[in-house]
Amino acid sequence: MYAFLQALRALRQHTTSSLATFTTSLVSFTLLFLLGLVLWNLDRVVSSLERDVEIAAALKPTANAEAILTQIQSWSEVAEARLETKEQALAALQLSYPYLSQANELIENPLPDTLRLKLVNPQNVKQVAGRLEKLEGIAWVEYGGAITEQLVRVLGGLRIAANVLIALLMADTLFSVMGTIRLSIQSRREELRVMLLVGATRRFAQAPFVWEGLLLTLLAAVVALGLGMFAYSFISDALQKLLPFLPVLSTQDLLKAGAALALLALVLGAGGAFLATRSHLRETAL
Known part of the structure; x- marks a missing residue:
């Protein structure tokens, strides 16, 4: 005191x-x-x-989607991998842009089947994207990690x-x-x-x-x-x-x-x- x-x-x-x-x-x-x-x-x-970084890998029309998906799921860097068919991609696009449904019967679906990946460690996105590009049957690879x-x-x-x-x-x-x-x-x-x-x-x-x-x-x-x-x-x-x-x-x-x-x-x-x-x-x- x-x-x-x-x-x-x-x-x-x-x-x-x-x-x-x-x-x-x-x-x-x-x-x-x-x-x-x-x-x-x-x-x-x-x-x-x-956490929201996702890799999208478009498949060639002749690619064996299930075989590629199984191979990717075995990679230790991959936490989740799923196949999005071109029909699912078009349906999701039509939800965002309803007017596209009007043209659905006039043109063929141009979207590819796509593999979507989430990684255990998002910092490995570049390395995983590089490995994906080298796989047979992959047309192109995109990921949203550049901004991050x-x-x-x-x-x-x-x-x-x-x-x-x-x-x-x-x-x-x-x-x-x-x-x-x-x-x-x-x-x-x-x-x-x-x-x-x-x-x-x-x-x-x-x-x-x-x-x-x-x-x-x-x-x-x-x-x-x-x-x-x-x-x-x-x-x-x-x-x-x-x-x-x-x-x-x-x-x-x-x-x-x-x-x-x-x-x-x-x-x-x-x-x-x-x-x-x-x-x-x-x-x-x-």
Whole structure:
């Protein structure tokens, strides 16, 4: 209780530096929270696209469809393989474009029998497509992995840039906390010297400053969580109205992200205060 009350007193005494550290932490935590949610959401989008990746292999009219299907089903990379006849393909097309049924009696069905594959690991789509093209009886092969591959590359670049920014924001918050704590130590220099002379341990002397750092970062994290969740909710609702198929994070996911941010605030607040007090106490030989 003593350490907590001393921390509150220090925050009141150094209002300007405390507000500066709070503002710095608030901006950093809000950006960290939103960056984390965006990257997590992009991972969900890419995973969803990868799950939907399907290889379509059109068969030549003379191909033995059942033999080719049996051969492909034995491949370890293939999770599911099925044959779609040209009649089934035409029926599905007519569901999407009903006017085609009117021309059904006038022209012959031009669609080929098609093998449709889903893979155990969607990242193997290129290799499997290459093997399919070499099979006897395959006319052509198509797969929808090109867009997914581009998204994965873009996501990789974004993740690197975001990690660099996250590291800079964390360092900025840490050094800001350390600066505020060092100012508090300077103002209580004589008081600390007396405490140590009468037998107080260094940990006892450090405790109020650690509490001060914790209060600053935790308060900033709470406000940042409120701002971040509001912003994410607004953006995700707008995106889902525009793109209903786009996956978004659930409430449970947001709570997990909030818990991670609170833990980060604890580490930066307590860690920054501890480092500042330890180095400063050594420098002044208290």
